[in-house]
Amino acid sequence: MNILEIIAKKRDKKQLNREEIDFFIKGYTCGKIADYQAASFIMAIFLNGMTEEEITNLTLAMANSGEILDLSSLNKIIVDKHSTGGVGDKVSLILLPLVASLGVPVAKMSGRGLGFTGGTVDKLESIPGYKTDIEINDFINNVRKHGISMISQTMDLAPADKKIYNLRSSISCVESMPLIASSIMSKKIASGAEKIVLDVTVGSGAFMKNQSDAEILANEMIKIGKLVNRETICILTNMNEPLGYAVGNTLEVIEAINALRGEISEDVKEVVLELGAYMIKLAGLGDNIENNKNKMIKNLENGEAYKKFLELVENQGGDISYIENTEKFEKAKYIEQVISNKKGFISSIDAEKIGKLACYLGAGRIKKEDSIQNEVGIILNKKVGDKIEIGEVLGVIHSNSNGKMIEAKKEFLDIVKISKENTKKVNTILKIM
């Protein structure tokens, strides 16, 4: 068996067996298979898809490419959360300290930005001092002591996913059901959680553009979860417009801090409460979804969730004076408003286009080795359905380049669509599976 035969088989739309998938995963993880060969193989999967059996074999091979974390010493039911990705998705930053403040232990391994979507690790690293790459033992000890730890994917856990994830982002192979399902579920299996709540995003700013594709992805992940005895719940959420108001790493952290202090936008709140209520239920801390939501609202209002976030940041080396005073965060060189030249109602704000615009400003990567600019991004001033007058502020662009600022303002004005009639708002929570 060699990698050329395996690439050719997938290229020719033939089904791969378990040995061939294992051969690729082992070879790529240890560096025997080159990036360009892996890129070709991943592109063949992207174009030709995979059968259910292939997806399962790929997921298990990726999960077993490193250690499988044993969290049993915590003596608690560990519930993990993951999102299939979105634009302005700062849910983990709010939800995880919030549920931790209610006694749900959080052991979370997050990712970096992928394609046009942001990643929680990049956002956490915009907090000066915050360490995302701590040792596994410290990770477990933090969960034991503080009830929460949020880290990046270490090379010990699902290393094959870490390599493939970075590669996919730089070869335009992100929006693929088999690659997303195996990426997410391999990480979740390796990070040891018994129960899993997944935010499966749907719409222009998601990798699944319509609900039926999102349901296929959700069903696949639920099936893999069953196979490895990890109860998995998928919540389908709307990602047609960016979630909340901020897009960009530091800007989203600031929005999350404000949310934890009780100032939370309606759409972010709905997603946080729905996912959290199921996390609390799966953790065995409350069967009633509405009661769970009420407990969460209380901890957002009484400061307990915010306190837990401070504890998390401090414990991972972050400078909490930035959290206490968000004015301290470094700002982009140019910050300018975009003014509306029309009146009416906002009818659409294409999330994918906004995500790409944020990447253009420097918030995301084109090549996997690229560095990012934490302080750049976009703040929406209006959401779909809001009324707008001529001369009112539509949004604010944060850029480190004047040339990019000029381009971005033009592009933003084009992305935000305004109509005379008000359009019906789409629900934020689309389906629970």
Ligand code: URA
């Ligand atoms: N999140 C992941 O971890 N992997 C994907 O492929 C998409 C979102």
